[in-house]
Amino acid sequence: MNEYTAQDFKKGQPRWCPGCGDHFFLASLHKAMAELGIAPYETAVISGIGCSSRLPYYVNTYAMQTIHGRAAAIATGAKVVNPALTVWQISGDGDALAIGGNHFIHAMRRNIDLNMILLNNRIYGLTKGQYSPTSPRGFVSKSSPYGTVEDPFRPAELCFGARGRFFARSVANDGPHTIEILKRAYEHKGASVCEIMQNCVIFNNGAYDPVYTKEGRGKNAIYVEDGKPLVFGENHEYGLMQEGFGLKVVKIGENGITLDDILVHDSHCQDNTLQLKLAMMDNEHGFPMALGVIRDVEAPTYDEAVNAQIEEVKAKKPYHNFAELLETNDIWEVKEG
Template sequence: MSIEVKYAKYVAKDYKSDQYVRWCPGCGDHAVLNCLHKAMAELSIPPHKTAVISGIGCSSRLPYYMNTYGFHTIHGRGAAIATGVKTANPDLSVWLITGDGDCLAIGGNHFIHVVRRNVDMNIVLFNNKIYGLTKGQYSPTSDRGFVSKSSPLGTIEEPFVPAELTLGARGTFFARSIDVDLKNSTDILAASAKHKGTSVVEVLVNCVIFNDGTHKDIADKEYRAERTIFLRHGEKMLFGKDNDKGLVLDGLKLKAVTIGQDGYTLDDILVHDATTHDNTMHLLLSMMGGEMPVALGVIRAVEAPVYGEELYKQMEAVQTKKPNLKLNDILMSGEVWQVKE
């Protein structure tokens, strides 16, 4: 059931359909689609062995733009349908394309359970903090106080943090990227596909019509180096234009420091470990923001039993014990009764 990864066999255009891309000009979804085509070319899993599933929303139009199998499904139920696709045909590389509304509102229950089960699929979660398709209502990730058509006085709700939900559901892979950072986004998507189990990639995307600039403070090149930190497994957690800042532990909290100031040296800077099963540090990293840099890159990538593989082991065990068992044998097993007129 493992996916065989080969290189230099396909190119990005092999995964592109002939359909006109119907997103608003300037929408961040265009960039994610471009990165997905490139990531699939890097993986070189044949298009006919790839299935792209989506729910409902702007991002969920993406299967139309893929030269692969695709299924534009039901609002919030993409994870359940993708689970069925992967379970029925474990040789497929399955991608779930979803948005913050589709995934975390009506689809929230399906999301946490597919993560908990560790089904071998790749979830790409487009987060623009708004309902774009239905014209500008606040979403489950909109910040408290956000003014929208459905919250004219500002929303009074606390937002979901996709990373927090993923780790709370015992997720084995979580990564975060920005739509404008094409190189790193492509690398992250490729890494997610190589992970065995459920991988969640949150992409911070811009909605130019209803929530323009929502990620401006970290997405713009002017601020990105100082307000984000790109994590790489086994490397020091450094950031800043000159890589002169880093993260250290201050008691039970993370602290951003400048190397050479207040006695801090490069040796004091933490090394990122994405593969530790203890998710305490992963949660601290994924929840950073405000005065702390926002964490990008692969934050968590651990090995764990995979749902489909475990299911097929059970099936094979039963079939080995009773190789000639037929449906009628199952129906007539155990207690049976006959209804007479």
């Protein structure tokens, strides 16, 4: 492994509003890249359109800002023709889940080895404040002055429904935790989806207030870790137990409940039932927000499979280039009269 610092991956002067979650995430990405030790020339960062999609300008790697919603399509092509390339795809909630929704779900279904980052602020920030596919019902915005009358996409539900094998979640300003899930996303071979929750300080400030401070996360979030009980609270006094087909919050020490009764997290379980329930928890229904790697299951990747198929077919063919192809057919020699 090569030794790098975050400075080796920095480039340019970020042009985002002061306090924007994109600043926090960019700093975490620089540090994660340095700790992974993958050379800048072996890395590509590809985005679509939106505030967050300006990020490729600020990384000292191969980089490309594409057109609206097409980041996954371009990233797929880059990975398939350059299997050794580490590809980070950067998209906002509007870019990935609205115009780019088709590409997003099929990249997961195909299990292409991409690190797909979903920077979710529940708003269209670049175009000045329209509601997005993740804005909650009733959300008042410039394009919904009387409140939206539709339910939002929940990224975890969409990922699991598309047969996603890796899903993680973090809060943008929780730097150390974000770095860890980015490293786990890289280590996973296949489509890795990391939802990064962040505020848009101009058009949707406070979108994640319950978990946007360290104190708030202590009360309203649960950090899931493999092999460890699902406990939370300022003193880890609460836990999660199974109740029928669902989950319930219990207080350890009450009604004879001990730590042994608490569910233990397993992101590698093939059955995603519990993982999906964890991913879908929210504060509005009395549950903590799950943060960390929620699902991490290995499966064949599209890019490896398609390249293996190409090699297999080539080995069976009597020709390996265009000149040899021509010689497999009838050949005439034309001579002067």
